[in-house]
Amino acid sequence: MQYELIVIGGGAAAFAAAHRAERLQRKTLIINDSSILPLGGTCVNVGCIPSKIMLHQGELFYQAMKNRFRALSLSGSAEFVEALRETREMVEGFQQKNYLNVINTQEYVDYIEGHGVFKDPNSVVVNDKEFSAEYFLIATGASTFVPPLEGIDEIGYLTNRTVFSLDKKPASIIILGGGPEAMEFSQIFHRFGIKTTLIQRSERVLTKFDAVVAGKLQEYLTEEGIRIITGTKLLEAKGTGEGVEILFEKKDKAIQSLQAEAVLVATGLRGNTDTLGLEKAGVETDEKGFVKLNEFLQTTKPHIYAAGDVTGIMPLETVAAKQGSMAVQNMFENKKKGIDYNIIPRAVFTSPELASVGLTEEEFAEKYNVCLCRTISLEHVEKAALMKDTRGVVTMVIHPETKEVVGVHMVGPRASEIITTA
Numbered sequence: 001m002q003y004e005l006i007v008i009g010g011g012a013a014a015f016a017a018a019h020r021a022e023r024l025q026r027k028t029l030i031i032n033d034s035s036i037l038p039l040g041g042t043c044v045n046v047g048c049i050p051s052k053i054m055l056h057q058g059e060l061f062y063q064a065m066k067n068r069f070r071a072l073s074l075s076g077s078a079e080f081v082e083a084l085r086e087t088r089e090m091v092e093g094f095q096q097k098n099y100l101n102v103i104n105t106q107e108y109v110d111y112i113e114g115h116g117v118f119k120d121p122n123s124v125v126v127n128d129k130e131f132s133a134e135y136f137l138i139a140t141g142a143s144t145f146v147p148p149l150e151g152i153d154e155i156g157y158l159t160n161r162t163v164f165s166l167d168k169k170p171a172s173i174i175i176l177g178g179g180p181e182a183m184e185f186s187q188i189f190h191r192f193g194i195k196t197t198l199i200q201r202s203e204r205v206l207t208k209f210d211a212v213v214a215g216k217l218q219e220y221l222t223e224e225g226i227r228i229i230t231g232t233k234l235l236e237a238k239g240t241g242e243g244v245e246i247l248f249e250k251k252d253k254a255i256q257s258l259q260a261e262a263v264l265v266a267t268g269l270r271g272n273t274d275t276l277g278l279e280k281a282g283v284e285t286d287e288k289g290f291v292k293l294n295e296f297l298q299t300t301k302p303h304i305y306a307a308g309d310v311t312g313i314m315p316l317e318t319v320a321a322k323q324g325s326m327a328v329q330n331m332f333e334n335k336k337k338g339i340d341y342n343i344i345p346r347a348v349f350t351s352p353e354l355a356s357v358g359l360t361e362e363e364f365a366e367k368y369n370v371c372l373c374r375t376i377s378l379e380h381v382e383k384a385a386l387m388k389d390t391r392g393v394v395t396m397v398i399h400p401e402t403k404e405v406v407g408v409h410m411v412g413p414r415a416s417e418i419i420t421t422a
Contacts, residue, residue: 001131003029005331006124008116008276009139010034011041012317013308015099016324017137018109024332028109029133031116031126033140036272037161039103040095042141042309043317046161049094051184052349053087054164058191059351068388080169080192087164118281121301135303135331138283138291139324140276142269142309145288147176151237155244158264160185170194170261174246177266178205178230180348183217185264187350190226197227197258199248201267204230206348210360210409212375212395217354217411220391237263271310288312295338297327305331314341347416352391355419358407364397372400378412389413 005021007014010032021028038045061078103111114126123132144159146152158166160181173189175182178200190196198205205228206214222228235247235255243261250256271289278285284292284300290312297305307323309315322339329335348354365371378384378392392412399406408422 001029001129003027003110003131003133005029005135005137005328006031006116006131006133007137007139008032008124009041009137009141009308009310010039010099011037011139011141011308011320012043013139013310013320013324013327014041014137015102016321017139017307017328018103018106018324020325020328021332022106022108024328025108026328026332029131030103030109030111031114031124031131032111033115034113035115036143037141038095040099041320042160042315043320044095044098045091046164048317050087050091050164051160051181051188053090054083054188055184055349055351057083057087058188062191062351078192080194081167083192084164084166091164115275117275118277118283121281121304135305136281137324137327138273138276138278138299138304138306138310139308139320140272140310142271142290142312142315144265145268145270146265147234147267149234149237151239152265155237155239155263157237157244158262160266163264170243172196172243172260173262173264174199174244174258174260175264175266176234176246177268178202178207178228179266179268180206180346182264182266183221183348183350185266186226186228187221187224190221190224195260197229197260199232199234199246199258200228200230201232201234202230206354209348209354209356210395210407211362213354213356213393213409213411216391216393217348217350217352220352220411221350269309269312269315271312273310286312296330296336297323297338298330303331314344314346316344316346319344345416345419345422347419349416352389352412353415354409354411355415356407356409357419357422358405359397360407360409361395361397364399364406368400370400372398372403374398384412 004026005028007030064074116124116126172195175198186198232248238245244263245259273289282301291306305327307327308320326337345357361373375395379390384390394410397407
């Protein structure tokens with residue numbers, strides 16, 4: 001069967017592309033393999049939606065129990081497994097509302113459940129049926145990159161895809177990684193009473209964010225009771241009678257060991273491209289399976305595009321949707337549109353939150369060898385003082401000649417909302 005566009009994947013990028021194609025009245029087929037990710041992709045099912053629900057529940061409980069005013073005395077409990085159960089129920093509602101209900105209203109868009117594989121550059125096979133199209137969009141998302149650690153495959157580790165299905169609360173957990181996902185999960189676990197240790201390979205956490213604000217967030221989470229170990233080299237993972245053991249070493253120190261009931265792997269992403277038959281389509285990927293692109297989201301085959309986490313570019317739901325829509329405009333309207341990723345805000349939804357947009361001080365200094373940078377502490381903000389929570393800083397990166405603000409980075413309450421005004 002012939003289509004004008006075939007989209008492989010069912011997340012934000014795929015649906016944004018299909019929505020744009022619907023508006024352009026282009027006959028489109030979406031193919032999604034729910035064994036990889038259910039309809040809705042990462043954000044709705046195992047990413048920003050469920051993690052933010054759990055973070056919010058933990059925040060409500062923690063702030064009630066740890067309030068800073070002596071007139072308030074509260075007691076209570078937070079049931080981890082019940083919180084996960086309610087989170088899953090809410091996720092099903094969001095999936096139904098934003099994806100399943102929407103796809104049934106599309107006049108020009110068909111949907112097939114199954115695993116699509118390229119037969120050649122112009123056709124795919126799914127459920128033993130062959131479909132061809134003028135254009136293709138690869139939007140299959142990404143999965144956790146599991147480091148080549150001895151014994152890791154034998155210990156039954158958790159990832160963002162499996163952690164929300166836990167039916168028992170672990171007493172302790174080790175998190176491997178130091179990016180946004182690792183930081184958010186560390187606070188989720190800790191605030192539900194789980195002893196949490198985070199092990200990061202680099203010398204600091206959040207290496208893609210400004211060093212000042214990342215360092216402050218690490219400081220705050222450590223003060224809260226989360227153990228964070230940086231500058232490590234993982235050596236081995238072992239199963240024990242009561243859980244798991246991770247062996248690692250730090251510079252100039254002996255081999256160290258940590259034990260916990262569970263391990264969560266949050267060490268970055270790899271593209272979901274291994275089984276798509278991209279070699280038959282002439283589409284190239286990098287060493288982590290991310291699709292190689294030009295600025296217009298075209299792969300090494302110009303009629304085949306890619307969007308979303310499978311590109312390895314800023315794994316954010318908002319970026320995925322923008323890329324999906326833009327790819328279709330470039331296909332059918334020859335818009336030749338690209339995205340300036342430097343102006344896209346990003347955030348870590350811990351408490352306090354961390355948010356960033358533009359160049360960091362390190363990036364600007366590396367490029368220009370000088371930086372007119374300023375950092376302000378929330379200790380100087382009266383509202384923070386009256387709320388008895390002065391945690392936070394704001395760093396601005398300013399061009400020394402033009403005085404243009406080229407980067408804003410902050411950690412503090414509602415930073416993810418404030419950053420949109422920068």
